Amino acid sequence: MDQKHGRTLEEIRAEIGDCKRCRLCEGRTNIVFGVGNPHAKLMFVGEAPGRDEDKQGEPFVGRAGQLLNKIIEAMKMKREDVYIGNINKCRPPENRPPQPDEVATCIPFLQQQIAFIKPKVIVCLGSTAFQHLLKTENKISHSRGQWFEFEGIKVMPTYHPAFLLRNPDAKKPVWEDMQKVMKVLKTA
Numbered sequence: 001m002d003q004k005h006g007r008t009l010e011e012i013r014a015e016i017g018d019c020k021r022c023r024l025c026e027g028r029t030n031i032v033f034g035v036g037n038p039h040a041k042l043m044f045v046g047e048a049p050g051r052d053e054d055k056q057g058e059p060f061v062g063r064a065g066q067l068l069n070k071i072i073e074a075m076k077m078k079r080e081d082v083y084i085g086n087i088n089k090c091r092p093p094e095n096r097p098p099q100p101d102e103v104a105t106c107i108p109f110l111q112q113q114i115a116f117i118k119p120k121v122i123v124c125l126g127s128t129a130f131q132h133l134l135k136t137e138n139k140i141s142h143s144r145g146q147w148f149e150f151e152g153i154k155v156m157p158t159y160h161p162a163f164l165l166r167n168p169d170a171k172k173p174v175w176e177d178m179q180k181v182m183k184v185l186k187t188a
């Protein structure tokens, strides 16, 4: 039995079904549930699917995703070793940030995924992931590089890879943050 606590990933996906719980269903092509190792020690959480993710039904497959893959490889891991999810599972129109009611509707499913996977570390990619998972209004620029906690799991906020594409200077602090993550994973 693959169940540690609560629902399995398959059960969570089944409960989501052909979701019409919020308005984001109107513009989506695919629900982007999450991908990766169900027993991952490391989980990445982003904001919401973009155009490529909506088309393919998989998180972080566009340009930002390719950069995330590079970050994962620099950490001496493979994309298949980690688990990747988002705060919202459907693409917001024009890639706007999800609105508070849309987050409130969708985030319980991510929380159930986290409860099943029980990673040692969650990396929040960007302010939407950080602020909504940790229910804080702290800024990502002030909080990145510091450890937080969600349900007993260590959380490291860092910049979103899409931000890195526009601001290559921010790659250095992200790499510093990922080195802190690697250090914790070594002892996990």
Ligand code: URA
Binding pocket: 046, 047, 048, 049, 050, 053, 058, 059, 060, 061, 064, 065, 086, 162
């Ligand atoms: N940006 C995100 O936050 N998530 C994705 O899945 C893709 C781009």
